[in-house]
Amino acid sequence: MPDSLRTLLHQWEVKPAPEPNFRAEVWRRIAERKRRLSFRIWSRTEETVGQPAWAAIVVAVMLFAGTATGNAWRERELRHERTAGLTAYVLAVNPVAHAATIRP
Amino acid sequence: MKLKATLVLLIALAGGAGAFTWRAVRNGAEPAVSEPELRWLQREFALSADAVLRIAELHRRYTAECEPMCAALQASEAEMRRLMAGGRRMTPELEAALSRSNKIVAECQHRMVEHFYAVAREMPPPAGERYLALMTPIATHPEQGWMKVRP
Numbered sequence: 001m002p003d004s005l006r007t008l009l010h011q012w013e014v015k016p017a018p019e020p021n022f023r024a025e026v027w028r029r030i031a032e033r034k035r036r037l038s039f040r041i042w043s044r045t046e047e048t049v050g051q052p053a054w055a056a057i058v059v060a061v062m063l064f065a066g067t068a069t070g071n072a073w074r075e076r077e078l079r080h081e082r083t084a085g086l087t088a089y090v091l092a093v094n095p096v097a098h099a100a101t102i103r104p
Numbered sequence: 105m106k107l108k109a110t111l112v113l114l115i116a117l118a119g120g121a122g123a124f125t126w127r128a129v130r131n132g133a134e135p136a137v138s139e140p141e142l143r144w145l146q147r148e149f150a151l152s153a154d155a156v157l158r159i160a161e162l163h164r165r166y167t168a169e170c171e172p173m174c175a176a177l178q179a180s181e182a183e184m185r186r187l188m189a190g191g192r193r194m195t196p197e198l199e200a201a202l203s204r205s206n207k208i209v210a211e212c213q214h215r216m217v218e219h220f221y222a223v224a225r226e227m228p229p230p231a232g233e234r235y236l237a238l239m240t241p242i243a244t245h246p247e248q249g250w251m252k253v254r255p
Contacts (some may be wrong), residue, residue, distance in 0.1 A: 022161040031118040053114040066120035070127025085144020092141045093219060095150070095170040095212045095237075096174055096246035097125075 137232040139163070149231040158226045166219045173212050209246065217243045 019025070066102045091098050135143040136153035146156040184205060187198045208211045220239045224232035 019176035028254050049109040049112050049132075055108075056131060059116045062106055062116035063123045066123030067127050070124040073124070073128040074130060082144070082148065085140060085148065089141035089144055092167055093170070093216060094242050095174040095177060095216075096209055096248055097242075098170070099174045099181070100247065 136160075149227055149235060151227065151231070155228075157224055159223050162219065162222050164227070166215070169215065170212075173208065173215070176208050177205070177212070180208055213243060213246055216246065 049058055093102060135146060136142060136156050137146065139160070142160050142163060144158065145151065151159070180201065182223060184198070184201045187195070187201055191198065216239075220236060220243060224236050226232075227235055
């Protein structure tokens with residue numbers, strides 16, 4: 001490479017013209033990318049759930065989750081009722097405990 | 105496709121909610137008695153309506169007898185607190201008050217055990233045995249035993 005060209009390259013500076021909407025444009029592009037991504041996810045979900053096999057799986061999972069949550073809920077209620085009922089019974093038949101609970 | 109997917113999701117949600125309600129909401133038999141403690145007894149020992157009505161009769165008679173015993177216990181405790189606060193050593197009055205308190209507790213235990221046997225006799229034998237096992241700590245240690253009872 002000739003020396004003159006080397007010197008010229010060393011002195012060369014790029015000064016881009018300031019872009020007035022640069023920042024706003026960057027955010028706009030990010031937002032657009034996000035929108036496209038979420039639309040793609042939703043489209044994929046629609047496509048998948050629309051297939052009979054996947055539809056059956058989704059319904060089965062929801063049925064299972066509902067049953068399991070309902071069972072857990074009922075177990076909790078039953079445990080609470082049993083404890084409260086037993087305490088009420090014991091306080092009703094045991095005057096010593098009853099006197100202790102209403103001690104001034 | 106969009107409509108089909110929405111429909112599937114709606115069906116799945118409705119199915120899940122239905123399954124939850126089916127499992128969580130109980131529609132048990134109407135209890136034969138109104139007192140919560142007797143309703144617990146009926147459920148816990150799977151008693152028939154006849155048996156629980158007979159037990160309810162015993163229970164109401166017994167709890168009516170318990171009220172004066174409970175009042176006597178409270179009076180005796182109040183007297184002991186007063187005597188103990190007023191002195192620094194054992195006195196004949198405090199001794200007498202202690203003896204009266206023990207006598208009342210022993211009387212309560214005696215009536216409790218009688219009642220537990222009477223209730224157990226109204227239950228089918230396996231339930232009666234389980235009931236007596238559950239009530240034994242209460243009869244043996246009426247002050248603290250009831251805290252150890254677990255369903």
